[in-house]
Amino acid sequence: MVNKKLFIVCIATFFLLGGTLMASGPWIDEIDEEDTLSIPVGMLSLGAPDGVEQERASVDFPHSRHMTYSCDTCHHTWEYHAILDTCSTSGCHDLTTPPENAIQKGKYTSEGIRYYKYAYHKMCRDCHRDINAQNREKTKVTNISGDVGTIQNLPVGCVECHPKE
Ligand code: HEC
Ligand code: HEC
Ligand code: HEC
Numbered sequence: 439m440v441n442k443k444l445f446i447v448c449i450a451t452f453f454l455l456g457g458t459l460m461a462s463g464p465w466i467d468e469i470d471e472e473d474t475l476s477i478p479v480g481m482l483s484l485g486a487p488d489g490v491e492q493e494r495a496s497v498d499f500p501h502s503r504h505m506t507y508s509c510d511t512c513h514h515t516w517e518y519h520a521i522l523d524t525c526s527t528s529g530c531h532d533l534t535t536p537p538e539n540a541i542q543k544g545k546y547t548s549e550g551i552r553y554y555k556y557a558y559h560k561m562c563r564d565c566h567r568d569i570n571a572q573n574r575e576k577t578k579v580t581n582i583s584g585d586v587g588t589i590q591n592l593p594v595g596c597v598e599c600h601p602k603e
Contacts (some may be wrong), residue, residue, distance in 0.1 A: 444568050456578075472520060473520050474520055475519075475520050475521075475522060476555060477501075478501055479501060479502040480500075480501070480502070481498050481499065481500050481501070482498075482499045482500075482501050483496045483497070483498060483499070484496060484497040484499050484558070485497075485552075486534075487526050487534055487554060490534045494600035495526065495597070495600045495601050495603045496598060496600075497558075497562075497599045497603070499562075512561060515530070525557065525558075526552065526554055529540060530552070530560075531551065531552055531553070531554040531557040532552060532554070533552045533553040534553075534554065535553065536550070536553045536555075536556070537549045537550060537552070537553065540553065540556070545560075546560055562599070563594055563599075565592075566592035566594050567594050569590075569592055570589075570590075570591055570592055570594065572592055573589050573591075574589065
């Protein structure tokens with residue numbers, strides 16, 4: 439008797455699970471295209487905006503290697519919707535020439551930073567400089583114990599970002 443009951447329970451479980459497996463598709467049944475953001479994950483080639491005669495080679499930017507940071511480290515006005523403005527959106531870093539007397543007044547003032555070149559240099563180079571400095575500090579500490587390790591040096595020099603053509 440006991441075995442028969444067990445058998446029925448087993449069969450019931452089998453069908454229950456089977457039924458569930460067949461009915462379950464992906465967990466998300468539907469994605470609204472308008473709520474979808476597509477993220478470039480390869481190498482982005484950053485060049486000057488239209489109308490600017492480029493003095494230096496374009497800059498290779500491995501986008502996805504930066505995704506250990508929160509997106510708004512760089513996309514600082516993004517509100518996590520499906521639309522993500524480009525850096526040169528009107529009113530953002532949309533100046534293609536430096537504002538007057540930028541050098542004297544400061545490159546990184548609210549007016550100066552609208553010049554796309556200053557914006558990129560400040561963001562990219564400052565972060566790499568900070569990280570290189572932190573890495574050098576770390577090696578100083580490990581040097582005492584005799585373990586030199588390898589220092590990762592992120593690009594901060596002109597030709598490291600703009601290779602000679
Ligand atoms: C270290 C800075 C940095 C980080 C962090 C970063 N991005 Fe970007 N991303 C950029 C730059 C620079 C561009 C090129 C922007 C341009 O051309 O105006 C870009 C481009 C994009 C684009 C294409 C925009 C377009 O022109 O259509 C999308 C989408 C995007 N990023 C999404 C993300 C998401 C999502 C994250 C977080 C998971 C992220 N990014 C993290 C710097 C970054
Ligand atoms: C908030 C900090 C931060 C910002 C902003 C940032 N980077 Fe980086 N970058 C990093 C880190 C950290 C790495 C190393 C990632 C790894 O090891 O994979 C890196 C790696 C790189 C590399 C690869 C270096 C190598 O040795 O292979 C390039 C090229 C690069 N970044 C270019 C850029 C450019 C161009 C920008 C601006 C559009 C930028 N980065 C902005 C932190 C940053
Ligand atoms: C961390 C990467 C990085 C470093 C280091 C860097 N740049 Fe740039 N630079 C960029 C990015 C990104 C842009 C915007 C995209 C573009 O125009 O190529 C840019 C833009 C420029 C532009 C305007 C576009 C052009 O080609 O005319 C000039 C000029 C320039 N950089 C010169 C320099 C010089 C000179 C140095 C060294 C003192 C330097 N950059 C260092 C990333 C870098």
